[in-house]
Amino acid sequence: MMRIGRRAALLGTGVFAIGGRAFAQAMPVTFGALPPLTGAGGPYGPAMLRAIQAVVEEANAAGGIPTRQGGRPIRVVAEDDQTNPDAGVRSARKLIDVDRVSAVMGTWASAVTTAVAPLCWENRVPLFTVSGADSITQLPHQGYVFRTQPNSRLQVTTATDWLLAQGARRVFHLAAQSPFAQSSQEVMAEKLRAAGGSVTGFVIYERDKTAFRSEVDQLLRSRSDTVLLNGYLPDVTILLRELYRAGFDGRKLTFAYAANQRTFEALPNEVTNGLITFQPSPDMDSGAFRRLQSRFGGTEVDPYSAQTTDHAALAILAAAQAGDATGVAIRDHVRRITGGEGEKVDNVTDGLRAIVAGRAVNYEGASGPCDFDEKGDIRGTKFRFEVAEAGRFRLLQMI
Amino acid sequence: MDAYLAAMLVFAGLYALMALGLNLAWGLAGMVNLGLAGFVAVGAYGSALLTVRLGWPMPLGIAAGTLLAAVAGAGLALLVARLRGDYLAIVTLGFAEVIRLIASNETWLTNGTDGISGIPGPLRGAVTPQQFNLVLLGLVWGSVGLVFLLSARLSHSPFGRVLRALREDEEVAAVAGKPVLAFRVRAFALGTAICGLAGALYAHYNGYVAPDGFAPLLTIYIVLALTAGGGGSMRGAVAGAVLVIVLLEGTRFLAGAIPGLAPVQHAALREASVALALLLLLRWRQQGLIPERTLTKAAP
Structure with a gap:
């Protein structure tokens, strides 16, 4: 399956690569997924992870993240937070220190998110979360926390x-x-x-x-x-x-x-x-949500999977917009690809194409319009x- | 990678402290304590609240957290003076749950399930995150060394001998004129004080405490560390704690190396392999990795 993905990705690069450099030689960009695969959140985590992986496969097929060195493929490393703050911190340490991820996404329990958030902002890695506790976005997170769940x-x-x-x-x-x-x-x-x-x-x-x-x-x-x-x-x-x-x-x-x-x-x-x-509500009439539904086949799409779909898409498009896949670049560019007057896109393929062509984009996701206020809270759900x-x-x- | 290793060593050190604390009451005096997570929570919350709400300096907060856990331990030991074995296990387990429920529900004090965030750490913010890791690494392992030395001395002193006598046969010790209850209370309180110290250090390292962090899972890890390392043995407790972290973290990479498995299967396989490793260890090496050397002669 992986090989097909790369070939498709190569094809994609042929169309979108800047400077004509080969896709396979570029350094991959790593995203960390930290959903609850066991514990109280266990019923939700696997689907959340599947949603992230699907978006990343799609982006890789579309050429990866375009940078000056050419399209960079994306890799997802998943760790289990065990729905426990202690285990979540150790998993996040591994993602940040060993895998050197550019973003962490998909934390579910509020206690895990609150425990992991300081690690993320201290190491300049954005954190995309579905946790609902009001206190999360009130942490001194310097803009590194994005929450797709309304508080x-x-x-x-x-x-x-x-x-x-x-x-x-x-x-x-x-x-x-x-x-x-x-x-x-x-x-x-x-x-x-x-x-x-x-x-x-x-x-x-x-x-x-x-x-x-x-x-x-x-x-x-x-x-x-x-x-x-x-x-x-x-x-x-x-x-x-x-x-x-x-x-x-x-x-x-x-x-x-x-x-x-x-x-x-x-x-x-x-x-x-x-x-x-x-x-x-996930925006059930949106193209993004319908695409997610068809990916999931017969199973029901829960709001959390819709949100993690957007986590991955936001991180990818922000990195593409910045032409740079560091955590700081992603943090600084998320709001540029969500608000504003840009071309409305509801998937990474269209988004990447528009960004490579130099057009401004406004991503509207599976979970909603994905506009964030200055604290990182979602608006207009x-x-x-x-x-x-x-x-x-x-x-x-x-x- | 080195930041990760340093962080995991800090965790191993914290677990080693807890295992040493558990060893004092359980390993030496034979008093089962499944309430470990509760005492860790008392230390963690104590120090966190005093430093965050009242602005106490960190060393004082840590000392107060340790003391609070000791007081809680002494109180519980008095309450359960007549309980042994399984009954003691049930009551101490219940104690830990009570502490967790208080932390969840007394919102005015503990901020409820939101937990307390923004707990200061030694030099946090003044140094890079990696240097902060190293500072804590020194602090935690320094504490492990100190507690190790002190409890080794204790274990080989007449006090330690009485504790071992209590473990083997309380009535004999009583007949020999030893005040059983006083010894039990002191051993228990010393053990819980060490757990409280570990909790306080944990709070200042992570910068965040929440009731979920003190679920019975933590107690299970530490009990496993002590059983795997060798009950009654100081070195065994430390080795066991390191082993538990190596198992917990090593399985992350081993499971990742098996091709064709989904992350959900990795997660399940990790938990299963940790359990299996400990089962095998207990089957083939019941006395633990580094067993207690002797029951009678005080060997270093």
Whole structure:
């Protein structure tokens, strides 16, 4: 498979190479992928990695990263962060010190990202992440952190606005302990109060528990019209069952990562019916997302894979724009290929072609428009709300 | 590459410190301690909070973290005075989980699951990242050397002999007039103090602590280090810690050298091979790499 890739890459170079130098002689550029392949993030990491590799193969077929020395092929080195900050730091050390990567991408857990970020900025390597904790972009990262996941403040603000529009006034907040449980609560309480509603109760629970009777009892006592299930897949599955048993008939809203196909496999339809999920939406009508879907074949594309697709594409196009694949060059050029008036491109092949031809580009990715503010947070993401009906999700609204 | 090696040596040194701490209570006095990660967390959080929130100087923070872990260890040892073997294992494991849950939930103090970032490190920022690695390398291995010497002296002193007597048969020691509880509490607290020191150094090296970093996995690594190295033996504890890091990191490169495997398979193979290596070691060399020399005669 590798050989075909190189041949295709050689062909590509014939078209795009600057100065006509041979592609194979150029030094490869190395990217480090650091997704969770084992541990709590294990269900997501492999697909995230596959998405990165697919983009890199495509870029190599298109001639690699054009520099003054000719097109440089790209190599991906993957390490497992084990969803553990300690293991993540050791893996990141290896990527940065041994493999000399130009960028690290695909960190998932907020604790891992926070632990790895100082290593990245101290060694001048950009870090592309899907972690949601607000605190990450507030680190003194000197511009080296790019986050494609909207921060939790933005997510909860959007969800609360939507709930208010649906007529919700008394919302109960059930949250697993996480970096955003408290901040979610503050945002929601403020929003609801301003609209004449209230948070009727806020319970933080321990996610490893196997029963949540007392939490559900508190919810029932509060006579709420809506509950926000701010947890993860295993605990939200149990909560849904207990809510059904207890006869809760209000609105149930949860994050899309906490309820998916596996929820339907674990629970009967009458339990899941009416559950509303929301997520920062991959731009499903975009060419980038459709391409990712066809690459993944039959399997569902999760938001994280859509984001890592963009991580790889952003790093490649930024390096191409700079004509230089160092970490500093990538950091300095990401915003030049995303914002602005340039030609809209949704894949690396078109992007590289436009950059070689000297045209400005504006990359619009699989996860959204990929515009970053000065802190490295994503702007202008769309959200989609879906409702569970008879074992599948139906789109309610995109906002 | 040298920056990576230096960093891994720092990790090995931190693990060696923890293994030495575990060895004092478990190896010498026979008190099972599966709460190691909890004591490391006490030291790490103690020093991190005092230096970040209250602006204490680092050496003072590290000393306070060590002391806090010792106090926590003494307290727990008093609580579990009557427990032995499996029951002690369960309670100490529970203690570590309690510490982790407190760190996750007492947001006002510990910043919850977000963890504490921006912890100062010795000369961090004033020197290059690689020099910082070397500074920590010296500091950590210096501490390992010091703790090694002190605990070797301790082990060969009358105090150490009493601990070994407790390990072999408590009643005999009691009949010989030794205050069993006092010895147990002191041994346990000394061991947890060393774990706290390792935790404090870890916090200042990484610059970040979060509850996830003190999951039971850490305890398992250190218990493996001590069993592989040889329980009761100081040199064994250090060798075992280095071995665990070599296994954890070496498998990264070995698995990478096998062609035709996806990264997911590499990750799984890594974990499996670490387990296998330790299983084999325990099957063919139960006494550990460097076994304790003798039970009676104080050999250096």
